[in-house]
Amino acid sequence: MKNQYFKAASGMYINYFLLGMVNIILASNMPSLTEQWDTDSTGISYLIAAIGIGRLLTYGLSGVLSDKFGRKPLIMVSSVIMGVFLIGIPFSPTYEMAFVFALLAGISNSAMDAGTYPALTEMFPESAGSASVMVKAFGSLGATILPFIILFLTTNQLFYGFAFLVPAVIYFMNMFLVLSASFPRKSEAVSKEEVLHSNRFITEPKFWSEGVALIIIGFTSTALFTVSQIWLPSFGQEVAGMQSSSAIKLLSYYSVGSLISVLLLSILLNKWIKPVTVILLYPMITLLTVIIILTIHSPIVLSFSSFFLGASTAGIFQLTIAIMTELFWRKKGTVTGIVATASSLASVILPIATGLIAKSGDISHIFLFDCFIATIGILAAAFVYYRYKKLTQHQTIFDHG
Template identity: 30%
Template sequence: MNETFNARKYYPTAVALYITYFVLGIAASIMGQYKQDFAAMWNAATLADGTYDVSGVVAVIAAIGLGRLIAFPVAGPLSDRLGRRLSALIGCALYAIFLLAVTFSPNLYIGYALAIISGMANSFLDTSITPSCMEIFREKGTIANIFTKLSISIAQFLLPFAISFVAVRELPFNTIFLVTAAIIVIDGIFLVFLPFPPFERTIKTANTKKERMKFTPAAIALVCLGFTTSTTFMLWLNCNQELGTLYGLADPSKIQSFYSVGIVLALFVSAALLKRNVEPAKILVAYPVVALVTLGAIYFIQQPVMCLAGGFLLGFFAAGGVLQLVTAVANEMFPKNRGVITSIVMIASSVANYLVVSVAGVLTRVGGAEGPRLVLLFNMAVTLIGILLALYLNACLKRERAAAREG
């Protein structure tokens, strides 16, 4: 551990780890693109307009969040005690199982179980890739962690083109699933042999019980930010199409394109800010403030163009690596428990995924045609709480630094 650390030695490992997040980006969203195909495969009821009832498929997709919640309590400690490699390989194996099997599942119950496996794969990758990036790039670990979001965004940007390619050539709908499975299997084989950086291993002994994680007010605020930062973009993702229709936008699907461009631009801008030594905690205040103003503008200015502009701005200021910044700051706070703290932050994110989307569903039913605007108000409330938490986090960190200087 005292010898000079050579980061270049681990660059091929970093590339392989980023590829796992590329696969994650596809796996997390591809079922949503083929809801009708899965509904037909699982013998769903036919609606009056000739399409299939996809409610069962939506329930299966929601199980991905359940899988994340199940695995995170195990994945974090495993990564800290047994190594990042094992956690990454388990994630790769679980994704391979999901991608290979889900399009052959005979009913939605098997599909539900496989979706849980997909969520578990997500958890094991999160608790490997985030700490590994911090350990490979060290001084630039926060920037490196933000770019995990870029891998996901590239995958989700390319996915519609891949779907069109498959459709034009009349290939089976499971083609992308099988190709993606092949990518994760090959990448997993590389990860078996590529070197991983040294890390501060957590070993459970009688002596280390005294070194338990100390959750300061700043750490608790960070975990809560895992919930609020996730909520802002998740609620937007789940209401923007309906909102576009309500506001008279001719093609609501364009909102997603503007949103994706915003995400990619934000990642590069955030990386540039961090390179100039702007504190991540300050970005965690600034970005949600702009997101809140954007949500308010969309609520009050009921014009189609606001949906497109709002999609771009929320992609930039809500989804453009803000959650990754939260996990990076948390990793710096707990260098000996990076896998565990990543798990805890992501559990908060997973709870947001399940809870706020459920609330959004209730608001949509209660509000009828105005439901999407009620979701906007709910989103504004949670985002405001996130801003207050981020301000509190900055105050705590400022006090901690002052105490350290005096000490």
């Protein structure tokens, strides 16, 4: 990493470390929250959905604002809004007020994405894939640590809200780190991109071909991730005959696979492999793994398969954005917002669609549906791979440059 932008990159990665906690914080504190607002687990699931709705409604606008006003202002605003959400939830006297705070968390998330991903690709244009994938790694790390914080608070009979207030304080402190950090000036970023673009591409990319294919991958990558996280434990219990405690562990194997995968990618993408190869290879591994799960109903096989599902669904969304901003660099914030909107649509639609499939009585049908989504992702990625090869003067699979 260039020392010039080390402070800014550190600040952005800290934000995503905390966001990893935020993504599971409501579900992880369900007993305390249901008691606080006199609701049930369904009520908390609606709050989680509200975060997704907040993201979905504002990604497009956040992307445009990022291109218009720059990356730093959006990242600063996102930190403040997320801090407000984290303070607001434990002190919300009513469920309705908590719902508003959940919407704010979604708005913050969209602003954070629209500022961070373009900023990272501008700071590290030669290793944009690695820089983007590290976002996922820090998020996974945060999600791994939060349960231990909650366990500590519960064991010591401390106020559950400290799990919210500590990340809130770090968000506000981190905001000052980002404020004092240097970001690429717009003119400087544009001139660098023009040189890189002219050296890399033979012809101009087309938004209505490879751009649309990448938007589809933005949807399918999140869809595959969402299905696995929601339904693996249920599949383990109902189809493989696992005990509830063993079935829950499948998500731990999934998370370990995810974390190892993004750490490996952050190393490999610098020198040996290109993002367009990964977005094609990974859904193929996902499809093969799901077929094995559907064919062999063994707890041991399912445990190994969960690891490979975690590994093969990790980082695809981040790499899709990295490719999108590389191809359509003049509107990085806008195209980030479009891909992220597709991703948010998947996070809202898939829980509903798979829930309806589950009502039919056979949970295996959900993973058959997963195979269908993976196939669409593979076809879209194959098209992007082919087009990238036509557009670029370098080799597609291995980058020795």
